[in-house]
Every structure is written in structure tokens, then in C-alpha cells.
Amino acid sequence: MSALPGSAEGTAVTGLDSSPVEPAPLDLPPLTEQTRLEAREIIARYPQPRSALLPMLHLVQSYQGYVSPEGVALCAEELGLTKAEVGAVATFYTMYKRRPTGRHLVSVCTNTLCAVLGGQRIFDALSADLGVHHDETAPDGSVTLEHAECLAACDYAPVVTVDYEFYDQQDVESARALVAALRRGEKPHPTRGAPLTDFRGISRQLAGFSQYEDPYEMAAAIDAEGHLEPTLAGLRLAVERGESAPPMPVEGPRPPHPSQAQGGPRDGAGETVRPSGRTGQTPGEEAADARVAAADTPAEQAGAAGSHPDAPEPAGRRLPDGETGTETPPAAEPATGTTPTKSKEA
Secondary structure (H helix, E strand, O other): OOOOOOOHHHHHHHOOOOOOOOOOOOOOOOOOHHHHHHHHHHHOOOOOHHHHHHHHHHHHHHHHOOOOHHHHHHHHHHHOOOHHHHHHHHHHOOOOOOOOOOOEEEEEEOOHHHHHOOHHHHHHHHHHHHOOOOOEEOOOOOEEEEEEOOOOOHHHOOOEEEOOEEEOOOOHHHHHHHHHHHHOOOOOOOOEOOOOOOHHHHHHHHOOOOOOOOHHHHHHHHOOOOOOHHHHHHHHHHHHHOOOOOOOOOOOOOOOOOOOOOOOOEOOOOOEOOOOOOOOOOHHHHHHHHHHHHOOOHHHHHHHHHOOOOOOOOOOOEOOOOOEOOOOOOOOOOOOOOOOOOOOOO
């Protein structure tokens, strides 16, 4: 990959953000004692405190819009972890943002099916309209735009989500209209799922707290109807045609290979091999032969053969003169800047 570490292109390709945490902006709301109490409430849900880290990071985002340095410190203090341990998790998962997000997070799927059906064109059009690239926020703070590798909705492609709510079967013009409405402060209803709120609201929900104070709004979000026709189309066709999937075979435990018994070195299938001592081989060689014989598939057989003590050395492990090691091609010596020469002695 040619993209530099920490670049927008590198993040889009690898899914990992190696850029540093951005310093907190001056208008960032502080994490209060209420935040800390809610973090402890999350911790109490788990037998092991560090299991609470993921929802705690969402909690931080619900207050500040991203995982700030202050948020990393709070999680580390409450969980008894180092800031490096917290940062390692926050930089691994793309749902945790390393810089302040806009009011809404717009994710455009650019994985295979969505891309073929127009996902990349949608992303390019929105990028041009907003004047931003991947993981960047419009100057008015309304929208953060990002690539998404897969939104798990291939039957609705191309898919766009806003704050993780689905807007299905989009095209360039419908996606442009959606983002324009978001920038005007509107909240178009998703194709399916709960009513749209904002990025901080959905982050609070992901932390395990309700983002609705009104119980009726909460119920409406849970019971929201959705358009499921693409998902159900295949099922309905199968019913009309009288088609059904074949029954799954019921398999018992695999019988042990004749050469396998309890008490010896374990093979790759979890069985064991007891060397007989009558083959003239070492115990390791005898066990390796048994693993090759017991392999069920060509891949397993190749793996067992490759790890056999008698397997030939892979190419490149021996020099032309038979000495072990890796041959260095003629080149400048690092220390001297000269090209090595062979001795002319007989």
C-alpha cells in the first residue's frame, strides 16, 4: 500500500486509523462526574471490568463526539489500564473516531456489490459536494463523510447509512438530497429502523443507555417499521415454487484413524498418536506419518506433509554450496559501500 501511515487513504484501505488523537478543540464539552458515574454503571455489567471498554468508548463519544485524549484517560483510570491499552482498542475499531465528528456521520458502502451498483459514484459525488474526503467533516460541522467496507445489507445495495441507520438502494441524486437535508437540519426517516437522531445520540445508545427521555419516543424507535421486500423476495419465491433447503446431515463424532490412540503427541485434528517403537523411526517421525495418513482433505495433507521432519527445505533456505542460511545477492555491503567478491583460491 502506497498510502502514508495515518493518511485518509490508508485508513480507507486498511480500516485501521494510525493517526494520533487530535488535541481537544476549545469548545469541547468536558467529561463530567455524571460521565464517570455512567462509566462505572457500564463496568458493573461485566464480570471482568476491562470488558466494559467498548461501550465506555461509545459513552465518551456520546459526550464529546469522538474519543478524545480526556476520554482515553477516563477509561484508563476507571478500568485500571494504561492509556496505550485504551488507545490500541480505540484505533483498531473504525466506529471510534480519532477526531471530532460532525452532527451526523454519513457512511457510504464502497465494497464489491455496492461499488458495482454505484457506491463509489455516490461517495465521489458527496465528497465533491461537501469538499471533504474520507473521515473528514464539512466546514459547517454538519456531516462527517466516510467509506464503509461493508454495511451488511447487500440485498439493498447501494447502501448509505446516517449514524448507522439505513438508507437503502441509493443513487447519486437521492444520496445528494439526503445529505442536503441533513445539512439543513432535517432528519429524513431511514428506509428501515429507528428514527434518525444524531451521531452522539446513537453513540449513547451503543453505550447501553437510552437516547430518548420520552417513553413514547423510545417505544416508537423500537417498534419502527421497515421495508423488507428485498430480503423477503427470495423466501417468497421459494414458497411459490415449493423449494426448500436440503436437510443438514447429522454427523456423529469422527472415528479415530487406526493409527491414532491416546497417549502420544497430538495431531492437528485434536486426536493423539502413540508411537509403537517398531518402525525404526523416531517418535516424532512416526507421529508425523500418522498425521499425514489421517488428513481428510488435500489442504490438511499438504500442511501435515510440510511439517514432517523429512520434508525438504523450502527454496531459498540453502546456499548453492550446501551451507545453510539465506544467500545474499551481489550488492553493496552496508558498512563499506563495496561489492563483495569471491575468493579466487582453489
